[in-house]
Amino acid sequence: MNKRKICVVTGTRAEYGLLYWLMKEIEDDESFELQVAVTGMHLSPEFGLTYKMIEQDGFKIDEKIEMLLSSDTPVGIATSLGLGTIGFASAFERLKPDILVVLGDRFETMAAAQAAMIARIPIAHLYGGEVTEGAIDEAIRHSITKMAHYHFVSTDSYRRRVIQLGEHPDRVFNVGAIGLENICRMQLLTKTELEESIDFSLGEVNFLVTYHPVTLDRIGPKETMMELFAALDYFPDAKIIFTKPNSDTDGRIISQMIDEYVSKNPSRSIAFTSLGQLRYLSAIQHVDLVLGNSSSGIIEVPSFKKPTINLGNRQRGRLRTDSIIDCEEQRSSIINAIQLGISKEFQRKLQTFRSPYGEGDVSLKIIEILRKVDYKDSLMKSFFDLK
Structure with missing residues (x-):
């Protein structure tokens, strides 16, 4: 045959x-x-x-x-x-x-x-x-x-x-x-294994941040990234893992700004061009929330019963669960969304939300x-x- x-x-x-x-x-x-x-x-x-x-x-x-x-x-x-x-x-x-x-x-x-x-x-x-x-x-x-x-x-x-x-x-x-199949079929890393793999210690509060260019936005990403960084600075005790954007229009601008931020905040932040699926999904498991505008925040993250802070319009129109908190690309809106996401009341509600994207088979x-x-x-x- x-x-x-x-x-x-x-x-x-x-x-x-x-x-x-x-x-x-x-x-x-x-x-x-x-x-x-x-x-x-x-x-x-x-x-x-x-x-x-x-x-x-x-x-x-x-x-x-x-x-x-x-x-x-x-x-x-x-x-x-x-x-x-x-x-x-x-x-x-x-x-x-x-x-x-x-x-x-x-x-x-x-x-x-x-x-x-x-x-x-x-x-x-x-x-x-x-x-x-x-x-x-x-x-x-x-x-x-x-x-x-x-x-x-x-x-x-x-x-x-x-x-x-x-x-x-x-x-x-x-x-x-x-995307849910990896969650079901992979043996994810423990917190200690993840920390050793990325050479970075997590803290009491941890954020995973991925922001991609909004390719239909004529303004460009610089202003939004400055607002995002200002919002992150409002939580000085939070540890931050950045994953850099893909090769979209203006992606290099975002990557450069992330590198500059990490160089100024080396004790509380780290950046990766590529974590790979195992480390990325393991990071979701061990952080308190995911922040940015990636589709993974809409599709994969809810399966971990973790909140997603979704910035701006890039994912507008995509089917989503109530664990996703939409906010404007302004520091006050981002700060308010993060505060809601890490609140005890919202954390309790997370356990009741169901993903519309199937079971991963x-x-x-x-x-x-x-x-x-x-x-x-x-x-x-x-x-x-x-x-």
Whole structure:
């Protein structure tokens, strides 16, 4: 029996962390041949050359597609998108996959999807239908949905939205959020193990902070970061773990400002380009709250019964639980949100909140569907009209 060649694309550390278990299940399945194509931040020294982590996990990397420029300006990102499309076109010609698996809404994913669409390679897309009104990710995600042939979504409401975009219901599957799978399947670090791993001692109160550029905001991130730092200074006894942003527009500005803040506050703060999934999830387990505008604060953090302080508009529109406290990107609003999050009353309420994103048994559901679909009849799509 000929094995079906399934090519999985990853361009960032966070994305790979989400795809890890699915890649393992594909690799271990006798009916599949796993192909791994890495690109973007994985190949950048600035972001830690995280492709090495993929190899250390035992995966064979079949293609490395260089596309990331040193510039994070709009022109630089658009140029990277073009380079990525060219690189993926050549890679797919060599790999000849039966189906391409992509996740999310980043420009690296867009490049891979564009090349696959032209090459007549069926596309399976994880996590269409979601909404992030403050970022260009929104338009990229919906564009990939229209290029894709199979859709794995995380909630029923997102499934309805993909169908609303004209995708046939028979090709749209609610499998839950894949990010929760790591929480279920990983043996997380104890507090002592985490402290030893990151060479940083936690305190009585601890914050995990991740702030990404709001790519549809014309103002830029400097003012917001200053407001965020001022709010953090209002809690001088809190220990702070920063994780730096991805290679989005103006991401380097944020990284530089974080480095400057940590250099001025070395005893109470530390910053990482990449914690990796194990240390990141372990950190969530041992901090008092998560602060920033990352999707992980909306999807993964509530499963730990920890509060998320969600800044600004980047995640506006995404389905959320009551454990998420939205606030404006102003110091007074951030301070008030933190005070609410660490209050005893809110901490008690956390135990009653439930996540809308499933139970974490995602990869096996996707594998079962990938076994059954007829890839050869996938390319022809008709627009599904709502009645």
